[in-house]
Amino acid sequence: YQRRVHGIQMISRLGKSLRLFSRKCQQIGPYPPRELMAIIGNNPKVPELIKKMGIDRLITPVYFNTEEEMMKPDNYTSALVVNSNPKQIEQFITNQKSLKWIHSTMAGVDWILSEKLKTSGIKLTNAKGAFSHSLAEFVLFGMLYYAKKTPYFNEQRLKHTWAPIEVDFASKARVGIIGYGNIGSATAKLLKRSLNVEIQACAEEPTNLKERYLNNCDMLMDQKEYQTILRSADYVVGILPKTKSTEGYFDLKKFKMMQKHAIFMNIGRGVTMVEKDLVTALKEGIIAGAVLDVFPQEPLPATSELYDMKNVLMTYHCADRTTDYWERTMKTFAKVLVHYVETGKFKNLINLELGYLSLIHISEPTRPERISYAVFCLKKKKKKQ
Amino acid sequence: ATQSTWGFRKKIMENKKFNLAIFSNKGHAAFKIIHERNLDAFFNYDIISSLEEIKAMPNPTKYNACFVMTVATTIKFSDVSPMLEEFIPKSPNLSWIHCMNAGIDHVVNETLKKSTKITLTNSKGAYDASIAEFVLLSILYFSKKMQFLMADKAQHKFQMRKVNHAAGVKVGIIGYGSIGKNTAILLKKSLDAKIYAIRNTPKLTEEDKAVVQFMGGEKDIPYVLSEVDYVVNVLPNIPKTVKLFNMNMFKKMKSSAVFINIGRGSAVEEADLIVALKTGVIAGAGLDVFAVEPLPESSPLYDLNNVLFSPHTMGYVEDGWELCISVFEKEVKLFAEGKPLENIVDLNRGYQKSVSYTHLRAHETSLH
Numbered sequence: 065y066q067r068r069v070h071g072i073q074m075i076s077r078l079g080k081s082l083r084l085f086s087r088k089c090q091q092i093g094p095y096p097p098r099e100l101m102a103i104i105g106n107n108p109k110v111p112e113l114i115k116k117m118g119i120d121r122l123i124t125p126v127y128f129n130t131e132e133e134m135m136k137p138d139n140y141t142s143a144l145v146v147n148s149n150p151k152q153i154e155q156f157i158t159n160q161k162s163l164k165w166i167h168s169t170m171a172g173v174d175w176i177l178s179e180k181l182k183t184s185g186i187k188l189t190n191a192k193g194a195f196s197h198s199l200a201e202f203v204l205f206g207m208l209y210y211a212k213k214t215p216y217f218n219e220q221r222l223k224h225t226w227a228p229i230e231v232d233f234a235s236k237a238r239v240g241i242i243g244y245g246n247i248g249s250a251t252a253k254l255l256k257r258s259l260n261v262e263i264q265a266c267a268e269e270p271t272n273l274k275e276r277y278l279n280n281c282d283m284l285m286d287q288k289e290y291q292t293i294l295r296s297a298d299y300v301v302g303i304l305p306k307t308k309s310t311e312g313y314f315d316l317k318k319f320k321m322m323q324k325h326a327i328f329m330n331i332g333r334g335v336t337m338v339e340k341d342l343v344t345a346l347k348e349g350i351i352a353g354a355v356l357d358v359f360p361q362e363p364l365p366a367t368s369e370l371y372d373m374k375n376v377l378m379t380y381h382c383a384d385r386t387t388d389y390w391e392r393t394m395k396t397f398a399k400v401l402v403h404y405v406e407t408g409k410f411k412n413l414i415n416l417e418l419g420y421l422s423l424i425h426i427s428e429p430t431r432p433e434r435i436s437y438a439v440f441c442l443k444k445k446k447k448k449q
Numbered sequence: 450a451t452q453s454t455w456g457f458r459k460k461i462m463e464n465k466k467f468n469l470a471i472f473s474n475k476g477h478a479a480f481k482i483i484h485e486r487n488l489d490a491f492f493n494y495d496i497i498s499s500l501e502e503i504k505a506m507p508n509p510t511k512y513n514a515c516f517v518m519t520v521a522t523t524i525k526f527s528d529v530s531p532m533l534e535e536f537i538p539k540s541p542n543l544s545w546i547h548c549m550n551a552g553i554d555h556v557v558n559e560t561l562k563k564s565t566k567i568t569l570t571n572s573k574g575a576y577d578a579s580i581a582e583f584v585l586l587s588i589l590y591f592s593k594k595m596q597f598l599m600a601d602k603a604q605h606k607f608q609m610r611k612v613n614h615a616a617g618v619k620v621g622i623i624g625y626g627s628i629g630k631n632t633a634i635l636l637k638k639s640l641d642a643k644i645y646a647i648r649n650t651p652k653l654t655e656e657d658k659a660v661v662q663f664m665g666g667e668k669d670i671p672y673v674l675s676e677v678d679y680v681v682n683v684l685p686n687i688p689k690t691v692k693l694f695n696m697n698m699f700k701k702m703k704s705s706a707v708f709i710n711i712g713r714g715s716a717v718e719e720a721d722l723i724v725a726l727k728t729g730v731i732a733g734a735g736l737d738v739f740a741v742e743p744l745p746e747s748s749p750l751y752d753l754n755n756v757l758f759s760p761h762t763m764g765y766v767e768d769g770w771e772l773c774i775s776v777f778e779k780e781v782k783l784f785a786e787g788k789p790l791e792n793i794v795d796l797n798r799g800y801q802k803s804v805s806y807t808h809l810r811a812h813e814t815s816l817h
Contacts, residue, residue: 201615204639205589212586212763218599221758224751226743228762230521230769234582258585258639363607371605378602379593382609389611 099123099165099405100139104156105146109390119398122405135159142166144397150175157184165410167400169393171195171247172333173414173421174306181416188414192421194396195384196250199331199357202383203251204258206355207234207299210327215353215374234259240297241265241281242290242313243304243332244273245421251301252280264293268422294321299329305420306333314338319345327353331383334358343369346376357383467785468511468542469494472532473518479549482774491785498523503535510536514545514784516777517556520765526555526742534560543567545790547780549773551576551628551764552713553794554686562796570780573792573801575773576764577631580711580737583763584632585639587735588679589615591707596733596755621645621673624683624712625664626801632681632711633660645673674701679709686713687799694718699725707733711763714739723749726756737763 101123103110111127114120123142128134135155142165143156157163157180168176168190176188209215211234220227239255241248244265252263263281267273270284278284285292294300300322304310314328314337322328328351330337339360345351353375359368362381370376386392400411415422469492473479483489492514497503515536519526537543537560548556548571561567590596592615601608620636622629625646636642637660645663653664665673670693674680680702684690694708695718702708708731710717719740725731733755739748742761750756776792783790795802 197616198612198614201589202593205586205593205615208582208586208589212583212759214586214590214757217759220760221751221756224746224748226760228760228765230765230767231579231583231763233579233766235578254639258635366605366607368605371602379598379612380601380607380609382598382612383593385609385611386614387611388614 099142099401100126102126102134102138102140102143102156102160103128103146104134104143104148104152107146107390110144110146110394113390113394117394117398119394119401122401137161145169145176148176150178154178154180157181157186165189165404167397169390169397172305174333174419177414177416177419187410188416189400189410189412190414190421191393191396192246192412193250194392195389196247197254198384198386199247200251200254202331202357202379203299203301203329203355204254206327206329206377207237207239207255207259207261209355209377210299210353211237215377219374235261237298238262238264238296239299239301240293241301241303242287242293243267243302243310244270244277244281244284245303247331248301248303249277249280251303256280264297266290266293290318291321294318295323297326298323299327301329302332302336304332304336306335307419310336312336312338314342316341316344316350319350322351324349325352327351327355329355331357334360334362339368339370343373346373353377357381465785466490467492467513469514469516470510470512470536470540471496471516471518472498472524472529473516474498474523477518477522478768479518479770479774482770483777486774486778488774488778488781491781497532500528500532500535503532503539506539508539509542510540511542512540513542514547515540515543516547516549518549519555520549520773529555530558533558537561537564537567545570545780545784547777548572548794549777552685554713554715554799557794557796557799568790569794569796570790570792571794571801572773572776573627574631575776577628578635578772579766579769580628580764581632581635583735583737583759584681584709584711585635587707587709587757588618588620588636588640588642590735590757591679591733592618600754615640617641617643618679619643619645619677620679620681621647621677622681622683623647623670623673624685625661626683628711629681629683630657630660632683645677647673670698671701674698674706675703677706678703679707681709682712682716684712684716685800686715690716692716692718694722696721696725696730699730702731704729705732707731707735709735711737714742719748719750723753726753733757735759737761 099122103125111125114125126140131152137159139162140160141162143163145153145166145168153176163186165187166176168188171191171194173188173190181188211232213229213231216229239261241252241263244267248265252265255261255263264283265281266285266287266289268287270286273284302314304313319328319341328342342354346354355377356370357379358381364370370378403409403411412421414420471494473496475496475498517529518524519529533556544566546556546567546569548569551571551573553569553571556569561569592613594610594612597610618640620642622633622644625648629646633644633646637644644661646661647665647670649666651664651666653661657664663673682694684693693716699721717740722734726734735757736750737759738761744750780790780792793802794800
């Protein structure tokens with residue numbers, strides 16, 4: 065802090081170019097020691113990108129060929145989860161005693177969370193924002209798919225019949241988002257920009273959300289008021305994480321609250337909907353159709369009734385699996401890593417009690433405290449008086 | 450006293466009304482809107498549903514104008530030309546024909562071209578928004594590899610596949626008119642797409658520069674086809690564009706490219722398109738129009754899973770007559786006042802008139 069104050073005084077005398085140079089010096093600073101990071105899971109792109117993006121200047125990555133190698137106790141201070149399973153993660157945490165930080169290359173972290181992790185004091189970060197735009201495009205696609213009555217025309221095509229019917233405007237719809245976080249905000253932004261639809265959303269404690277998230281939707285309400293959304297939306301988008309309170313959230317009761325022509329979309333976690341109830345709702349015409357990227361069981365067993373239903377659009381948890389998937393997630397990881405190395409604080413931090421990345425209940429502030437130049441000038445003037 | 454003056458005024462108004470023949474079936478949804486907007490204060494109209502009715506008419510007929518409705522009616526595209534062939538020689542007072550569609554290839558025939566008195570107008574702009582949404586749907590459909598995912602679904606297979614971003618795609622719009630422009634604007638807004646436009650007279654206005662990356666003419670079609678990921682055909686049906694898209698053109702496109710046809714099916718050599726789709730010359734097609742409509746049951750296009758199919762209906766929205774009748778309303782008011790009409794079609798070119806009126810035929814500036 066003292067160094068910065070002195071720096072600002074110097075700058076005010078010497079001008080703009082020195083100000084920039086001084087800031088760069090502050091940024092580089094004394095070079096920190098490299099984190100010893102265990103890479104859990106194998107993917108050929110990860111070592112390639114670590115080298116290409118220069119991430120190995122800040123970490124020493126350790127790759128494993130077998131599970132036994134990974135479980136040997138060592139001094140790993142952090143871990144990068146590329147792909148794994150809950151048991152493996154739990155065992156890794158018990159064996160490694162000096163672990164302080166785990167970063168997940170996926171946005172959903174429900175399978176990494178466990179009682180062991182909560183009590184161990186390890187910080188967990190995720191790939192927030194890496195896939196939000198891809199999922200937003202998928203929601204836009206789902207809306208247009210049903211507005212233009214694609215399932216009906218596809219059926220006619222398979223029957224070789226020419227039976228024109230009138231279609232709808234997707235831009236005249238109302239969209240309801242249940243679980244408004246980073247993905248919900250990116251979806252709302254894209255839908256507003258492209259179709260200018262009306263968007264209503266609900267989240268936990270919305271009054272504490274930052275302004276940049278509020279600007280994207282027309283109405284943001286508390287999650288207790290989900291009924292308003294369900295009863296009036298033409299497209300209901302579920303972006304809920306998997307927690308104790310959201311398991312089985314979308315059941316027959318909630319589907320009955322939706323309109324008969326409404327379309328249900330799930331891009332959060334499959335366990336937040338009850339598959340049996342969804343199948344019933346679709347068969348009995350309680351809702352008109354569904355767009356699903358996630359399922360209660362993945363891979364969805366071949367016996368599932370969802371496969372045969374014509375008014376279900378399915379992608380196999382690959383709506384965000386774009387060709388640049390690894391570039392995107394490693395870029396987010398690099399951002400989190402650089403921030404941690406520079407300030408010792410974590411971005412994209414998961415609130416372990418809630419079980420997801422809360423935009424409100426941030427466990428620690430990410431920006432180091434600093435006084436702005438303007439405020440400093442004011443204080444200086446006061447002293448003179 | 451007021452009653453008699455009203456009767457007198459009414460007589461004057463009735464005398465000023467022009468006589469309109471509407472080619473349609475009786476229960477059409479558009480009539481409700483015509484009544485709601487009080488357009489029948491401007492004209493007396495008769496509904497004509499078939500060729501026989503025209504043949505039974507006395508010669509000469511009283512009609513000054515004709516409204517050809519071929520959307521959601523019992524009148525097919527192929528019925529219109531014979532009806533006009535019979536109708537035009539019988540109607541010496543006919544000076545205006547308005548077409549409910551944007552495309553007018555089914556209306557223009559030799560009799561119409563030879564006539565020196567008749568102005569043809571179309572419903573430019575009425576269907577742009579809905580058609581643009583179909584183009585956006587096609588781009589997203591093929592970006593997310595739905596042709597493969599739907600095949601997997603039919604086989605109950607759960608297989609993760611790599612998908613593409615739709616953001617930043619390159620789209621070529623062949624035939625940059627009203628529909629092309631509105632499509633480009635929607636794609637730019639939603640996907641930040643890079644637009645390569647082709648039109649007969651390539652000129653970039655200030656508006657266009659914000660949306661279009663490249664504007665070219667007929668010679669630039671091969672360049673655009675080789676550059677873009679999505680080719681959108683919006684060309685009208687005129688002799689120059691017939692069977693423009695043949696195997697030669699499909700081979701110039703990328704093998705991952707998708708062909709979207711929202712213009713006319715006549716621009717495509719359908720046999721070549723089928724082979725190109727089957728053998729992977731192009732990755733897929735989004736088709737709203739076909740060479741023969743309705744598409745015959747035996748057509749192989751029905752069996753191709755990489756075709757996004759629509760029976761020429763993506764422009765027509767439920768309760769969408771408001772837009773179409775708004776265009777008609779404008780023309781009616783201009784016609785009734787004797788002013789030059791908007792959306793005039795150049796009968797020699799086969800599509801919209803250019804902005805400069807150099808090709809205007811003498812009678813098109815004054816209609817009475």
